[in-house]
Amino acid sequence: MEQWPPKSDDRLLIELGAALRDSGPVREEFLDAALAAFSWRTVDAELAVAELTFDSACDREPVGLTRSVGTDRTLTFRSGPVVVEIEVTATGVVGQLSPASQGRVSARTAAGQYEDVPVDELGFFSMGVPPVGPVQLRASTAKYTVRTCWVSLR
Structure with missing residues (x-):
């Protein structure tokens, strides 16, 4: 050699x-x-995890919050200035990103991604009924990318 x-x-x-x-x-x-x-x-975007700050299944309603009729559950996630609010009903999930910006929201379980939907210019999005078990949402806009912590929606 x-x-x-x-x-x-x-x-x-x-x-x-x-x-x-x-x-x-x-x-x-x-x-x-x-x-x-x-x-x-x-990696920086992957580390931006929006923590659950409100869950109507566990927390009392904040003063002044108006809840829509038929809402089974309301959840709020926060990572710095970014807020992801969702309402889970029998017919699906509706939500809003703040600050509002167009983009996409995807949802995944431990088995992988199950839904990917557009976000309009006001930050609104809607999804079908989530599966049973832990779910993580990923919001991606031109201004930010954030993932929620894992949470069971049903």
């Missing part, structure tokens, strides 16, 4: 040239490592 790195620059250039000409296919573990490293580019 030859010494690495080679002592002469000429030998090093020959080795590097051979490596570039005949690299062969990239091994799967290197591709996985590259994709994992690439996913870290959004």
Whole structure:
């Protein structure tokens, strides 16, 4: 086995040239490592978790809150200046993002994403009936991206 790195620059250039000409296919573990490293580019957004600050199933109604008829449950999540408010009814989930901005809201369970809906310019969105078990919402606009903590909606 030859010494690495080679002592002469000429030998090093020959080795590097051979490596570039005949690299062969990239091994799967290197591709996985590259994709994992690439996913870290959004780590700040992934760490912005909106914590549950109000749940009508547990908390008393705040003074002055007007609740719509037929609402089974109201939840409020907050991460800094970003607020995600949702109402869960028998027919689905409606919500609003504040500050209002167009974007998308997706919902997922431990099994993966189950819904992805648009958010209008006033920050409103609606989804179907959530599945049983813990759910996490992800709101993404041009101004911010935030995830809620995991919570059971039904």
